[in-house]
Amino acid sequence: MASITSVSYDRTKELKQFDDTKAGVKGLVDTGILNIPKFFVRPAEDLAADELNSGHKNIEVPIIDLSNIGDSIRRQEIVNEIRIASEEWGFFQVINHGIPLSVLDEMIEATRLFNEQDLELKMGLYSRDDAKKVVFNSNSDLYTSQSADWRDTLRLTSFESNPDSSDLPPVY
Numbered sequence: 001m002a003s004i005t006s007v008s009y010d011r012t013k014e015l016k017q018f019d020d021t022k023a024g025v026k027g028l029v030d031t032g033i034l035n036i037p038k039f040f041v042r043p044a045e046d047l048a049a050d051e052l053n054s055g056h057k058n059i060e061v062p063i064i065d066l067s068n069i070g071d072s073i074r075r076q077e078i079v080n081e082i083r084i085a086s087e088e089w090g091f092f093q094v095i096n097h098g099i100p101l102s103v104l105d106e107m108i109e110a111t112r113l114f115n116e117q118d119l120e121l122k123m124g125l126y127s128r129d130d131a132k133k134v135v136f137n138s139n140s141d142l143y144t145s146q147s148a149d150w151r152d153t154l155r156l157t158s159f160e161s162n163p164d165s166s167d168l169p170p171v172y
Contacts, residue, residue, distance in 0.1 A: 013041055015039055015148075018039070018142075019128075023119055023123070024122070024126070024152035025138050026152055027119055028159075030119070040149075042147040046146070046147075057122075061091070061092065062081070062088075062091075062093065064081050064092050065096050066080055066094060066096045066097050071118070082121045104127060114171050115152070115154075119172070123137050125154070125169055133157050133158060133167050134154075134155070134156055134157075134169060135157075136153070137152070137153060138151065139153075139154045140153065
C-alpha cells in the first residue's frame with residue numbers, strides 16, 4: 001500500500017519550484033535547508049543495483065596525453081583515445097596541454113568567486129536556453145533525469161577564436 005506522502009508527492013511541481021528560484025543548489029544550501037528535496041535522492045533500490053553491478057574497485061580515469069600532437073600519426077592516436085574515452089567513460093583527464101598552471105589556478109579561483117557572489121547576479125544568468133553563450137543552472141537534465149545531481153553549472157560556449165569578454169559574467 002502506497003503511503004500518503006508518495007501519493008501526494010508532485011515531482012514536477014517540486015522541480016519547477018526549485019528551478020523557478022534560479023538559485024540552484026548553492027541557493028538551497030544558503031537558505032539553511034534541513035532536508036534535501038526528494039528529487040535529489042536516488043531510490044535505495046537504484047543504489048543497491050549500482051553496488052551489485054559495480055565490479056570496479058580501483059577505477060582509473062582515462063588520461064589523454066597531448067604530447068607531440070603536431071605529429072600527424074600521434075594526432076590520430078590522440079583523436080582515437082579521446083573517442084574511446086568519450087564513448088566508454090564520458091570524460092577524461094588531459095595532460096601536457098600547455099596551459100600554464102597559473103591559468104588553471106586563476107580559472108578555479110574565478111569559478112569559486114562566481115559561485116560565492118550575490119545570488120541576484122547569478123540569477124540574471126540562470127537559464128535553460130541552450131542557444132545562450134553563458135548559462136548558469138542546476139542540472140541540465142533536471143526535468144528528465146530520474147534523480148537530480150547535487151550540482152550547479154556555469155556553461156560558457158564560444159566557437160570563436162577570440163570570444164567577446166563582455167559575454168563573460170563579472171566576478172566581484
